[in-house]
Amino acid sequence: MATIRDVAKRAGVSISTVSAAFNEGRVSDETKRRITDAARAVGYSPNLLAQSLKSGRSRLIALVPGDITNPFFGNWLTVIEKHALAANRAIIVSNTHGVAREQTVLELLKAQRVAGMLINPQGTGPEYRAYLEAIDVPLVTFDQFVPGLERDYVGTDNELAARMLTEYMLRLGHRQICFIGGQPGLWTTERRREGFVAAMHQAGLPIDEDLMLIANYEGDVAYRETTRLLTGPKRPTAILASNNVMALGALQAMIDLGFRCPQDISLTTIDDVPWMGLVKPRLTFAIQPLHELAAVAIKWLLERIESRDQAAIPPRRMILPPKIILGESCADLRV
Amino acid sequence: MATIRDVAKRAGVSISTVSAAFNEGRVSDETKRRITDAARAVGYSPNLLAQSLKSGRSRLIALVPGDITNPFFGNWLTVIEKHALAANRAIIVSNTHGVAREQTVLELLKAQRVAGMLINPQGTGPEYRAYLEAIDVPLVTFDQFVPGLERDYVGTDNELAARMLTEYMLRLGHRQICFIGGQPGLWTTERRREGFVAAMHQAGLPIDEDLMLIANYEGDVAYRETTRLLTGPKRPTAILASNNVMALGALQAMIDLGFRCPQDISLTTIDDVPWMGLVKPRLTFAIQPLHELAAVAIKWLLERIESRDQAAIPPRRMILPPKIILGESCADLRV
DNA sequence: TTGTACGCGTTATCAA
DNA sequence: TTGATAACGCGTACAA
Numbered sequence: 001m002a003t004i005r006d007v008a009k010r011a012g013v014s015i016s017t018v019s020a021a022f023n024e025g026r027v028s029d030e031t032k033r034r035i036t037d038a039a040r041a042v043g044y045s046p047n048l049l050a051q052s053l054k055s056g057r058s059r060l061i062a063l064v065p066g067d068i069t070n071p072f073f074g075n076w077l078t079v080i081e082k083h084a085l086a087a088n089r090a091i092i093v094s095n096t097h098g099v100a101r102e103q104t105v106l107e108l109l110k111a112q113r114v115a116g117m118l119i120n121p122q123g124t125g126p127e128y129r130a131y132l133e134a135i136d137v138p139l140v141t142f143d144q145f146v147p148g149l150e151r152d153y154v155g156t157d158n159e160l161a162a163r164m165l166t167e168y169m170l171r172l173g174h175r176q177i178c179f180i181g182g183q184p185g186l187w188t189t190e191r192r193r194e195g196f197v198a199a200m201h202q203a204g205l206p207i208d209e210d211l212m213l214i215a216n217y218e219g220d221v222a223y224r225e226t227t228r229l230l231t232g233p234k235r236p237t238a239i240l241a242s243n244n245v246m247a248l249g250a251l252q253a254m255i256d257l258g259f260r261c262p263q264d265i266s267l268t269t270i271d272d273v274p275w276m277g278l279v280k281p282r283l284t285f286a287i288q289p290l291h292e293l294a295a296v297a298i299k300w301l302l303e304r305i306e307s308r309d310q311a312a313i314p315p316r317r318m319i320l321p322p323k324i325i326l327g328e329s330c331a332d333l334r335v
Numbered sequence: 336m337a338t339i340r341d342v343a344k345r346a347g348v349s350i351s352t353v354s355a356a357f358n359e360g361r362v363s364d365e366t367k368r369r370i371t372d373a374a375r376a377v378g379y380s381p382n383l384l385a386q387s388l389k390s391g392r393s394r395l396i397a398l399v400p401g402d403i404t405n406p407f408f409g410n411w412l413t414v415i416e417k418h419a420l421a422a423n424r425a426i427i428v429s430n431t432h433g434v435a436r437e438q439t440v441l442e443l444l445k446a447q448r449v450a451g452m453l454i455n456p457q458g459t460g461p462e463y464r465a466y467l468e469a470i471d472v473p474l475v476t477f478d479q480f481v482p483g484l485e486r487d488y489v490g491t492d493n494e495l496a497a498r499m500l501t502e503y504m505l506r507l508g509h510r511q512i513c514f515i516g517g518q519p520g521l522w523t524t525e526r527r528r529e530g531f532v533a534a535m536h537q538a539g540l541p542i543d544e545d546l547m548l549i550a551n552y553e554g555d556v557a558y559r560e561t562t563r564l565l566t567g568p569k570r571p572t573a574i575l576a577s578n579n580v581m582a583l584g585a586l587q588a589m590i591d592l593g594f595r596c597p598q599d600i601s602l603t604t605i606d607d608v609p610w611m612g613l614v615k616p617r618l619t620f621a622i623q624p625l626h627e628l629a630a631v632a633i634k635w636l637l638e639r640i641e642s643r644d645q646a647a648i649p650p651r652r653m654i655l656p657p658k659i660i661l662g663e664s665c666a667d668l669r670v
Numbered sequence: 671t672t673g674t675a676c677g678c679g680t681t682a683t684c685a686a
Numbered sequence: 687t688t689g690a691t692a693a694c695g696c697g698t699a700c701a702a
């Protein structure tokens with residue numbers, strides 16, 4: 001590939017002049033023109049590798065969403081890309097399939113000297129926290145909060161989301177409500193569980209441990225657990241699924257077993273999916289203010305990247321309330 | 336960050352010895368141990384930027400799927416990641432939002448000296464073809480074929496997919512069938528249109544240009560166009576939507592206008608979405624053999640990356656047939 | 671306004 | 687088996 005040298009030779013100037021021409025240095029218009037012409041002629045494109053090696057950092061921002069196939073993620077990406085582009089930085093996305101490959105991916109990105117990372121952290125425990133904290137790259141976390149981690153975080157009030165949905169179902173007269181949780185230990189899982197439990201207790205209802213299912217944030221396990229529940233002795237009148245994909249798994253399980261939603265079993269969930277309107281029945285769900293959250297996340301990251309001194313900016317947190325969107329997936333038992 | 340120098344100093348050896356220790360050079364077991372200990376102590380991780388600058392290429396493979404939010408893409412990613420990982424290479428994903436930012440993104444990836452690219456090319460026309468051809472990076476295209484481009488390509492027989500679906504609807508007695516196409520000029524759009532037209536002609540039916548809608552591969556335009564069609568004077572008995580997202584847009588439009596599917600209007604489409612089973616009615620659609628295609632795509636790319644001489648491998652093409660999955664979205668008009 | 675020389679962190683060559 | 691040194695392509699003092 002053509003280097004800065006080839007351009008210099010072709011334009012009949014020195015390499016430093018070429019460099020200056022590309023970096024708003026003091027170069028006469030005439031020579032600048034000769035240089036750009038020469039660059040085009042030899043097909044020159046600056047070697048970002050060399051630039052980054054020199055400067056110590058690249059202009060790449062890594063987005064690490066955990067599971068790239070969760071449609072939930074598309075909304076984050078769109079907003080983040082827009083702002084990154086405006087700041088003349090590019091987004092690259094790296095999938096991790098949960099926590100399994102996360103460390104490998106982060107090491108790679110670190111070694112690539114990315115300018116910053118936006119990460120949905122999938123791990124738990126103190127070693128994990130320590131690991132994240134030790135990464136000396138500007139970093140903003142979103143969605144999953146890691147307790148004790150001294151990093152920026154943006155997310156939704158998950159406890160509130162679960163509580164609002166549970167209260168809604170309680171108001172409709174439901175008493176046997178099943179909660180299907182994601183991976184145990186994850187922030188969103190635990191907060192959503194707490195919201196559910198709080199609403200039940202406030203209504204003076206006990207928690208039936210048989211109706212507290214443990215799954216993960218993928219559809220197939222939710223499908224299996226729901227099937228197991230509905231073929232067993234205890235049958236709830238309503239289910240709160242901890243996320244969108246799980247809700248669809250649970251719904252599929254109901255349908256496959258011949259249950260009707262909402263006539264036989266009601267269903268609510270947290271998080272949107274595209275074409276939610278086409279899933280029948282239309283689900284009642286809690287929606288996160290993703291646009292606002294994503295905008296803040298990238299704004300904070302850019303601030304950190306452009307700041308001389310990382311430590312000068314203390315860790316910040318933003319937690320916004322969700323909204324409830326009513327569908328047709330809940331039966332009114334009071335009538 | 337710690338460099339090879341810090342390790343050398345700490346281990347009391349020269350930097351070249353450290354380098355050798357990390358690159359299966361001839362180093363005694365004793366010094367190797369000292370070096371790995373020292374590396375751990377100072378928290379050394381090799382600077383991939385410097386390595387790549389030296390070697391001229393990184394170990395990153397870029398996946399450029401056009402629209403990252405199309406669920407269609409998740410299947411490609413999963414398979415490709417698995418094989419890349421096995422070859423000790425990492426995948427980064429770059430979104431382009433159609434053709435608009437594609438060139439910018441490709442330039443960036445080129446400047447980053449990625450090892451290779453897997454791209455779903457969104458452009459058309461001879462200049463676009465020439466541009467892609469001139470990129471001197473190992474490259475495999477998928478899904479969209481660019482006529483005349485001398486590059487590897489894997490994809491599905493799109494003409495066949497559309498023909499099979501159209502024939503199916505014709506067999507059920509439909510005569511007024513509407514075709515909604517994606518961006519004009521795109522390979523998949525044109526082939527799918529041809530398949531539709533071929534099936535109609537073979538059945539001795541004329542093409543009604545009023546029933547040939549032009550949209551793009553996103554849901555909202557399909558929604559608008561379907562709405563326009565169904566509120567107009569000519570009403571088809573069936574619709575063939577050119578992809579999954581468009582089908583959902585068309586379905587939503589029908590529902591919003593009070594039409595029932597399939598009783599009033601039948602619908603078929605090409606490409607799967609996850610939880611397709613939950614969309615009511617379950618759609619009849621053509622599915623691509625994505626696993627096979629993705630496996631071949633990454634295999635070919637790795638071959639090119641590891642080959643000394645690019646030109647030694649002539650451009651290859653693989654086109655596999657689709658399968659039809661029957662749902663409940665088509666009415667039988669013969670009864 | 672332009673050119674020379676050095677360094678970023680690494681690998682490869684060659685000498686010790 | 688080890689170590690000194692020259693690249694890789696670029697940016698930037700500093701000198702001319």
